[in-house]
Amino acid sequence: MKGDVIVEVRGVTKSYGGRAVLHGVDFDVLRGKTNVIIGPSGSGKSVMMRQLIRLEEPDGGQILFDGVDIAHAKGKALSALRRRFGMVFQHSALFDFMNVFDNVAFPLREHTKLSRAEIRDRVFHRLETLGIADAAYKMPPELSGGMQRRVAVARALVLETELVVYDEPTTGLDPLTTRTVDELILEAGERFGLTSVVISHDMASVFRIADTVTVLHFGHVIASTTPDRIMDEVTDEVREFILASGVSPTSVMRGRASSRDEGP
Amino acid sequence: MAEAERTSTQIRTWLTSVLTEAARLVLTPFAEIGTLYKMLVSAVFAIFRPPFRVGNYVAAIEFVGIGSIFIVSLTGFFTGAVLGLQLVENFRKVGLENQTSAVVGFGLARELGPVFTALMVSSRAGSAMAAQLGSMRVSSQIDALKTMAVHPIQYLVSPRLVAGLVTVPILTAIFNVVAVFGAWLVSVKMLALDSGIFLDNLKQQLQPEDITHGLVKASVFGVAVCLIACRQGYHTSGGAEGVGRATNRAVVHSAIAILALDYVLTALSLGQGLF
Ligand SMILES: Nc1ncnc2c1ncn2[C@@H]1O[C@H](COP(=O)(O)OP(=O)(O)OP(=O)(O)O)[C@@H](O)[C@H]1O
């Protein structure tokens, strides 16, 4: 697998209370690409993401971000580092004491010197793209799960950071919204040269957006390749896992290639 | 033979578990104080570091202070009334009923005011704070703050500690005034004490030191209550059930802390040493 690597994950281990969750994970995140991570429930995908964006400190191993080991960054360096990452959490993690508008505006208010009007424009632009502008002044608990997810995506993308991690951004969304979110992930990547790391269970979605696919299986990476080669490089068990979704990679990918060609 | 061996193994495991439990009982409070201390230091330093989010402080002061005025006044009124009732009746038997207001004032200013106010703030605002931060923790909102490079202690804990520091003394003053009114109402209007004597004795006997002593205590309790609530909320684990446990522990730990600190501060101010 060649390409410009933005993050190299090398031998990362993590345990909670003596129970190992990650047993030396290795994979590369390619710059400006959509890097998808799949794997069964409980295999440590969310835990891996928390190490990747340095929300937690790994027990061992290295995470080289542009060649610099960030696994043990502290203080100011850590704070500067986090400003380069965005994250969509598995359960949205919207601030429930703020309305939707303030949630999306939050990173802008914290980290930019934009004027009120500029913030307003940017936030509404994001909300409109995601079809949730009507909900701008609602509180998060008043929204459906799918709407909350879209707000979380808007919040993660509003700062245009270098690397955005999406933890199951489309799980539980209807097919149409799933497609919108997928397109948004691709568009954000293409427009800003943003690197995306997406955790997903939704195989149709995976084959639509992935440039690379990494399979995490109970704390081990068992395959890391391109989507068209995934079926050849994995064990029977994983092939079954993929086929269980009822999606065949080739058909979806052909669809994706043609829909991309039709674009302007 | 085998029987004896089994019994001795049983005794050994039993002894080990008793000893571990005892060690845990002794060590837990120290570990807890350590955790609280670390959070306190981190929150205090964060107050003086930019960015300064004034809105968060205003919101916290409003939540702890304004939100507690009603319940503090209500409990203050009944505390004063029951003191008046007890003291007038019993002092009358020994001809000391005119001292009622002095005793009420002294007791309220130095002890009852700060302690009762802090207990009420803990059960109303402290528990809510623990629940708030706890639910933020279990729904990854605190992690979200971190990923946006916002210092969660600075954002969430510092304003709440300042709110405790500032509002609990003010609430204590309100508690005391309402309580004296309650005592006056019962003593004068119900039990026919002379109003002039009641007020004169109060003015003469109550020293400014009594009041400052009480207000200093109230500030300490205010910080302690909010710190404990934040600590329990911030380190919540285990979903919705964990939030419930955190809330519960916040109230229990606060009550213990208030009474223990009350003893320490009183002993220190009386120059008696701690024990
Ligand atoms: N903070 C934590 N403390 C203890 N154990 C944890 C913690 N976080 C995760 N785990 C454990 O790590 C394992 C992997 O969890 P993780 O959330 O990464 O799974 P996942 O691959 O994201 O699964 P899903 O697809 O269901 O989201 C689980 O067994 C979980 O119980």
Ligand SMILES: [Mg+2]
């Ligand atoms: Mg997960």
